Amino acid sequence: MILNYALDFAFLCFGLGLAMNLYRVFRAPGVTDRILALDTMVINVLTLIVLYGMRTKSGVNFEAALLFAMTGFVSTVAYCKFVLRGDIIE
Amino acid sequence: MNLMVEYILAALLVFGGIFGIVGSFGLLKLPQMLQRLHAPTKATTLGVGSALIASMAYFWFYEDRVSWHELMITLFLFLTAPITANFIAKAQLHRAINKEDLPPTGVGTQWATYDPEVQAVSPILLDDRDPG
Amino acid sequence: MMYHWISVPVLLPAILGAAMVLLMRNDLLLQRVFALVSTLGLLAVSIALLVAASNEGPEVYQLGDWPAPFGIVLVLDRLSAMMVTLTAVLAVAVLLYTIGSGWDTRGRHFHALFQFQLMGICGAFLTGDAFNLFVFFEVLLIASYGLMIHSGGRDRLRAGVQYVAFNLVGSSLFLFALASIYSITGTLNIADLAVKAAELPQGDAALFRVAAVMLMMVFAIKGALVPLQFWLPGTYSNAPGPVAALFAVMTKIGAYSVIRFGVIVLPTTHPVTGTLIADLMLPAALLTLIIGALGILGATTLSRLAAFAAVASMGTAFIAISAFTPASTAAALYYMVHSTLAGAALFLIADLVTYRRAHDGLHQSLPPIAQAGLISALFMVSAIATAGMPPLSGFIGKLLVLDALRDSAALVWSVILVTSLIIIVGFARAGSTLFWKAHASAPEGDGATHPAQALSFVAVGTLLAGLVALTVFAGPVIAWIEVTAASLFDPAAYIAANQLPEVK
Amino acid sequence: MLRRLFPHPLLSMLLFATWILLVNQIKVGSIVMALILATLIPMLTAPYWPNRPPLKKVPAFAAYVLLVMWDIVLANIQVARIVLFMRNENIRSGWLAIPIDLKTPEAITILAGTITMTPGTVTSDMSSCGRVLLIHALHAPDPDAVIHDIKTRYEARLKRIFE
Amino acid sequence: MSLALIAALPFLGALLPGLMIRAGKNACALVTGSVTALALLMLGLNAPAVLRGEVVQTRIEWIPSLGLNANFFLDGLGLLFAGLILGIGLLIILYARFYLAKSDPMGQFYTYLMLFQGAMVGIVLSDNILLLLVFWELTSLSSFLLIGYWKHLPEGRQGARMALTVTGGGGLAMIAGMLILGNIVGSYDLSVILENKEAIQSSDWYLPALILILLGAFTKSAQFPFHFWLPHAMAAPTPVSAYLHSATMVKAGLFLMARMWPVLSGTPEWFYIVATTGLITMVMAAKIALFKDDLKALLAFSTVSHLGLITMLLGFGTPAAATVAVFHIINHATFKAALFMSAGIVDHEAHTRDLKRLGGLRTLMPITFTIVTIASLSMAGIPPLNGFLSKELMLESASQTAWMANPWLLGVLATIGALFSVAYSFRFIAHAFLGPVREDYPSKPHDPGFGLWAAPALLAGLVILIGLMPMLTASWLVNAAASAVTGEVVAVKITHWHGLYAPALWMSLAAIGGGLLLMGLHPRLMALWNATPRPDAKRIFDGMVEPFAALAGRIANTLHDGALTRYIAIGTLAIAAVSYYAFDTGSHAVGTRDLMPVHPVPALGWLALVLATVAIVIYHRQRLLTLVLVGIVGLMVSVSFAYFSAPDLALTQISVEVATIILMLLALNFLPKATPMESSPVRRTWDGAIAVIAGVGIAALAYALMTRDQAFNPISEYHITNSKPGGGGTNIVNVILVDFRGYDTFGEIIVLGIAALVIFALTEALLRAGPANDRLLAWRPDQRRAGDRHPMMLVVATRVMLPIALMVGVFIFLRGHNEPGGGFIAGLIVAIALIMQYMASGFAWTAARQKVDYHALIAMGVLIAAATGIGAWFNGLPFLTSAFGYVTIWPLEEFELATALLFDIGVFLTVLGAVMLALASLSRIGLRAGETVNVQPFDIDPSEGRTLNSGEVR
C-alpha cells in the first residue's frame, strides 16, 4: 500500500530533520541558532507524533502535539526575551 | 475513490516530508544565522501543515472519524511562526548585528531593538504591593 | 468506632492551613487563635485515637471506599496513634513558643506552613500505603523548607538550599525504591507488600534486596543515619528555634518508617532480605551516635550542639531499632518519644539564649542574659535528659536500649556508654560557658532586659513536664509500648485489618 | 450591551470554531458549550484587548487569508529551491526597510506575519516610531521589487480591510 | 513506704529553699535543716529494728519490665551511711548558714545541697542496683552544681566539670557493670544479687563486671589514678567540701564496695585490684598532702589517702578488715568534716588558707585551734582519739596480709602511709596555729560566732567520745554495718591496747616517730618537692580533655562544614555501595520478558536525549545554553511518554517543563550567567566517576527490572477493570488520580500550594530591609538590554492566542476523566497561557487588569478538593469516596456529573494559583530591582508614530 511507503518517507524526512536539528544544537555559532534549532525540533517532534498517530490509527496523542506547539512557542519566546532583556516578564 | 484518496494522501505526506526536511536542512546548510531563520520558519511550517492535513484526511477516510485537532495545530503553528521568527531575529540583531550594518529606517528614528528610548518607560511606578 | 476520625489528623490541619491562607492571611491574631485551637483539637483527636488504638486492634480507613491494596488506606494502630499524639503534643508546645517568642511575626505564612507541616507528619504516620508515604514525606518536607527559611537571612537561606538539595536526592531515591518495589511485586500497600514480599520467587531476590536497601536508605536520610546525616547539623542549627524544635519529630519519621517497613515488610526472618537491613544498620547507627557525641563536644554554638544532640539521639534510636526484636523496638520507641521532647526543648532553650544574646556561640563569653537563672535551670534539665543522665527519661531510655542489646553488649554498650560520657562533658562545657562564664565577665543584672515571654517558658516547661511524666510513669508507658512493639512483631492483625484479597 | 457581550465578535467566532474543532463533533450540546465559552472567554480576556480593531470587510479578509495561504506554498517552494540547489555564495541576502502606512496594530501585525510567511522574507524589527519594518530577505537580488511587491500585494489589501 | 520517704524528703526539701529564701536566710536554713532533721528522725525510728538485725524494706513498682523499681532497704550499712549523710548534712546546713556571704544566693545553695543529700540517701537505701545507679549519677550532677556554685571562679567551673567528667564517667562504666550483674543473676534487686555470690563469681562476666563497677567506685572515691579531680573540687565553698569530700560523695564509692563486698570480694582479682589501688592511693596521696600549702588541698589529699586506706581494707577481703574499714569510715567522717569546717573558718576569718601566710592563730582563734588540734591528732592516729583506734586496726590488718606472697610489703607501705599522715596532720596544726602571731594576715582573724564553730566542735566532741569509749559509742554501729557488709554476725572488740607483741603498736610508733621526723625535715623536703617536676593533674586532664574536645570538634565540624557537594558525593557512593552489596548477596534470575524492538525514529529520540544530556554536562557553565538543552531533554522525555502509551504524562511533562524553564529563566536574570570553572581536573574526574557509578547502577537496575515479569499480578489490574464501572471514567490514569488514589493527589496539590506559599514568604523576606533588598535596589542588568520591551507583534498575537489557549485549557479539563487531560494539566495550560500574556505585556500591566487573588485560588482549590472528599462523610462513606451519574439537561448532551470533577476543579485552581503566585513573587523581585510598569500594552504605537510608555527611566 502506497500510503505506508509515503508514511515511511515522511517518518524518514522528519526523523532526519530531527537529527539535523540535533546537530545544529551542538554545532551552533550562537545561542539564537540553538533556540531556533530547538523550536524546529519541537515542530518536527510534534509532526512525528501525528505521523505515529496515523500509523497506529490512534489520535490519543494529538492533544500532546497541540500542547507541544503551544509550549514550544512559549519557551522559544521566553528564551528570546531572555536574550533580549534578561527579564522575561517585565 | 479510495485509490484516489490514497494517492492524494501519499502525495501530501511526501510533500510534507520534503518540506519538513528542507526546513531542517536549511538550518544546517545556510551560512548566516538570519538566512537559516528562513528555512524552518517557512518550510517546516508548511511541511508540518501538509502532514497534519494528511493525518486529518486519513482519519476522516480510513478511520471514519473526524479529527479536527490537526487543523487546530496547523492554525496554531501558522499563527505563531511569524512571532517566533520575529523574536529570534530580534535576539540575533541584539546579540550579533551592529546597527550600522542595517539600513536606516528612513524616518529618523532607530530600529526598536537598538533604541534606548523604547526601553524608557512610564514614570508611573506601581507601588510594590502584594499582587497575590 | 473511630472510623472517620482517623482521617482528621490529616484533614484538620490541611483545611485550617488553607483557610488561613484564604481568610486570615493578614491577621496574625486570628491565625494564632485558630492555630492554637486547631492544634489543641489535633491533640484531642490524637488522644482519642490513641485510646481507641489501645483498646482495639488496628483499624483501616479506606479512602475513597476502595479496598486495599487497590486504594489508599490509612491504618490506625498503636504505633501510628502514638506517633500522631507525640506530634500533637510537640506541636502545641512549639506553637506556644512561637507565639510567645514572636517568631511568627518575622515572616509570612508561618502558621499556614506549620499546619501543613503537621498535616504531612500525621499523614506519614497514618498511611498504610508506600507511595502515599512518599507523598506525605514531600508534604512535610516542602512545608519544612518553608519553615526552615522562615524570616530569611543569608546563612539560613544557604543552609536551606543545602537542605532542600539533599532531601531532593532523598526524594529521588525514594522514587527509585518505590518504582523497584512496584516493578517487582506489583503492589504499594504496606500490608500487601508484607504478604507478597514473603513469597517472592528466588530470581527476584537480588533486585528486591536492592529495593529494600534503597528504601531503608531513604528513611536513613530522614533519620540522619551516617553516612546520610550530613544535612542535619547545618539545617537544624540554622533553622529558627521553634522550627528546629518541630523538626525533632521529623527525624523520628525516618525511624518510624524503618520500624514500620523493617518489622512488618522486611522482618529479619524474611526469606529474601533476612538480616541484611539489621546488619547494615547497626554499624551505621553506632557511627551516628559517635559522630553526634563528638559534635556535641566540639560544638561551637548552642544550636549546633542541639543539632548534634539530635544526631546522637538518632544514633541511639537506630542502635535499638537495628536489633529488630520486640524488646529493642520497645526501647527504640520509648527513646524516640523521649528524645523528641528533649530535643525540642533543647532547641527552644537554645533559641531563648540566642534571642537574648543575639549570638549563641560557645566560645565567646558574653554578658549574662535576662532570666539567666530560669533559663539555665531549664537548660540543665534538658541537658540531663538529652545526655541520658538520671533520673530523667533519657536515662531510662538508654537503660532500655542497653538492656535490649545485651547480646552485642561488648561493642554496643561501650559505644553507648563512652559516648554518653562525651555528651555529658560536652553539655557541661557548654552550660558552664553559657551560664557560668557569663557571670564572670560582667556583674549580674547587666544583661539586656527582655519581655518575660511567659508563653515561651510555658512551652519549654510543657516539654520538660512531658519528660518528667515520661519518667514518673515510665512503668505504664513502657508496658504500653511493649505491647505496641509486640503487636508490630506479630503483624497478622495489621495485615488482617487491611482485608486483602487472596494473592493470585 | 452586545458590545459588552462580544467585545471582539470575530474572536468569538474563532473561539466557537475552535471549540467545535476541539470536541470533534457538531452536536447540540457542543454547540451550546461552544457558545457559552465563546462568550465567556473573550469577556474574561477583554481587558487585554482594550481597543477594537476596525475590521471593516470580513469577506475581503477571508480572501486575503486565502491569498496568503497560496503565497505560503509558493514561498516554500522558492525557499526550498534556494536551500537545496543554490550555492551559498550565490545567495544574495540583505536587509530591507519598508515604510508602511498601516496604523492599526492588528493590521501591522498581520502584515508583518504575512511577510514572514511569504517568499524569502522575515520581519525582523520595527522602527521605534512603528512606521518602518525591518525585513530580512533570504535572496533578493532586486530589493525594490520585493518592497513593491509587499506594499501592493499585502499592505494595500490590509489597508482596505482595516482602515 | 517510710524508706522511700526518707530518700524523697531531701528532694522535696530541695524545693523549699527557693521558696523560702524570700522569708530570709534564717528561715531558709531552718526549713532546710528541719527537712533533714525529719529525715534523720525517720531514720532513727527505723534504727532499732536494724540494730536488731532486721532488714527494713520498702518496695514500689516503677518500671517492672526493666527491673528498675523504687525498692529500698535498710540494713546496718545503710543505717551507718544514711546516718552520716543526714547527721553531717544537718551540721553542714547550720555551718553554711553562717559561712556563706551576703552576696551568695543561699536558696540556690540549699537547693543543690538537698538535691545532693537526697541522691546520697538514695544510694545508700537502694535495694535495686538500677535505682542505685539513678542516685549515683544524681550525686555527680548535684555535686557538679555545688562545686561550680561560685560561678565567677574559673577554678570552680573547671573543678566542677572535672568532677563531673570523672565521676560521671565512672558512673557510666558502673551502669555496664551493674547491667552485667543483673543479667547474671536475673534480677536487679540488691537483696537478690547479694545472695548469688556463687553465680556471679563463677560467671565469665565476673571480671568485666568487677572492673566496670570498680571503675565507678574508684572514680567516685578518688582512687588512684582517678584521684586528681578531688583537690580541684576544692574550689567549691567550704561547706560543700566538708560535706562532699569528707562524709558523703567520696564515701559513695566506699559504700558501693562495701555493699557489693559479699558477692564481689574474696577473689584474687578483687584483692589485687582493690587492695593494691587502695594502698597506692593511700601512700601517694598522703605524701602529696604533706606538701600542700592550701589548707583545703592538704585536707583533700588527706581525704584521698584515707579513702585509699579504707579501700585497701575492703580489698583484703577478710571480714576483719572490712570491719576495720567500716569503723574508719565513721572516724574519718567525724574528724575530716571537723577539719574542713575549721579550714573554712580560717579562710573565712583570715581570708586566706595558705599555710605560708598563716601561723600563730593559736592565740587569735583559740576555739578553732582546739577543734583543729583534736581532729588533726585523730587524723594522725594519736591515741586515744578515734583515728588512732581504726588506724591501729588497719595496720594490724595490713601486717597480717600478704601481697604476691610477700608478707611484709603491705605492712611497710601502710606504715609509710601512716607516717605521712602524721606529718601532714602535725603540719596543719603547726603551720597554721603555732608559731608567732603575724602582722600580715589579709584580714584580722579571730574566732567566729558560735553558729560557725558549733558544728565542728560537736564533731570534735565525737572524735574524743569515740576515741575514749569506742565500745559504747560506736561498736553497735560498727557491728551492725559490718554484719551487713560481711554477711556474718560481727561483734567487734575495739581496744586501745593490743599488747606489746602486736605489730601494729610498733608500726604505729614508727609512723608517729617518722612523722615527727618528716615534720622536722619539712622545709628541706619542701624545697626538694618544689624542685622536682611533677605532673599537674589539671594540666594532664586539660591536656587530655581539651585536645580531645578540639579533635572532636574538628572531626564533627570538618565533616559537617557545609560542603554540600561532599555530602552528596558521600551519600551517592554509600547508596551505590550498599545497593551493590545487597544485589551481590542475593540471587538474581535474568529477565525473560520479550524485549521491544527498536525502531529508527525512537532510536533517534534516544540519541537526541542522550546527546542533549551529554551536552548539558559539557556546556553546563553556559547557563542559558544549559536551559535550552534542558528543554530538549524535557521534550524528549515527554515525547517518549507519548510513544510509550502515556499521553497524560506527555501532556504533563511538557507543560511542567515550560513552567520550570520560565521560572529558571526568571531567576537566572539575577544570577550570574555563567558558572566559573572552579574544580580541579582531579575533582572533576572523581565527580565523573561517582556520576558514572550512579548512572550505571541505575541503568542496570532499570534494565534488570524492565526485562523481568512482575512476580504477582499488579494491583493496577483492578484499576483497569473498575475504572469505568466504579470510577465513572474511561481514562484510567485520571480515575486513579482523582479517585483510586485521590488522596495522593490531594497531598500533591498541597505540595504545590505550599511551594507557592514558601516562594511568596521568601520573597517577602528578601524584600525586607537587608542585604538582599540592598542588592536589588542597587541592581543593574549584567547583560546588554535591547529596546522594545513589549514587541507589538507578540502582544497582538496574544490577544488571539490567549483566548484559544484558555479554551484548550477548558477542553483539556473537561475531558480529563475520559481522555488524556484533567485538572492538573488544564491548570498548567491556563497558567502557561497567562505567562504568554505576561511575557507580552509585562506582569504588572497584566496583573493590574485582572485582580485575581492567587492566594485565594490556592486555598480555594485545596478547600474544594477537601470539601469534595468530606462530602462523602454525609453518606457515611470515607473521605474522597466519589459519586458519579449521567445527567441529561437539554440542550446539552448527556454528560457525566462526577464528584471527581469537582475534586479536579480543586486541583485546577491550586495548580493555577500556585504557578501564578510563584511568578508574581519573582516579578515583585524584578520590580524591586528597578523594573518599571508600562501603562500601555506595547511600547510602540504606530497609529501615533511614537514610542508609548516613554518617559523617564525609573
Add this chain to the structure above:
Amino acid sequence: MEALVASAIGMMTAAGVYLMLRQRTFPVIVGLTLLTYAVNVFLFTSGRLATNMPAIYGEGAPGYSDPLPQALVLTAIVISFGMTAVIVMMALGAFLESGHDKVDMNDDDAPVDGGQK
C-alpha cells in the same frame, strides 16, 4: 528498546549527579532537574514498556499499559515541579543575600557554625 530506555535513565542520572556535585547553585539545580527526569522515567518503566496501548477505554488498542505507574509519575512530576520552584527561589534568595551563588558553605566568608542570627 528496554536497553535504550535504561541507558537513557542512566545517562540522565549520571549527568544529574555530576552537576549536583558542582559548586554553584545553578548547575546543582539543573542536576536535580535531570535526576528528576531520570526518576520519573524509571518510575514509569516499573509498568514495563508498551506502545500503542494507552490506558484509556475505547481507544481500540489491543490492551492497556499499566496505568498505575503513570498516575504515580504524574504525582511525582507535580511534586518535583513544586520542589524545583522552591529551590530555584531559595537559590536566588541565597544569592541575593550573600552576593554569590556558591553551594558549599565551607570555603567562603560565611562562618561554618552559623554565627550571627
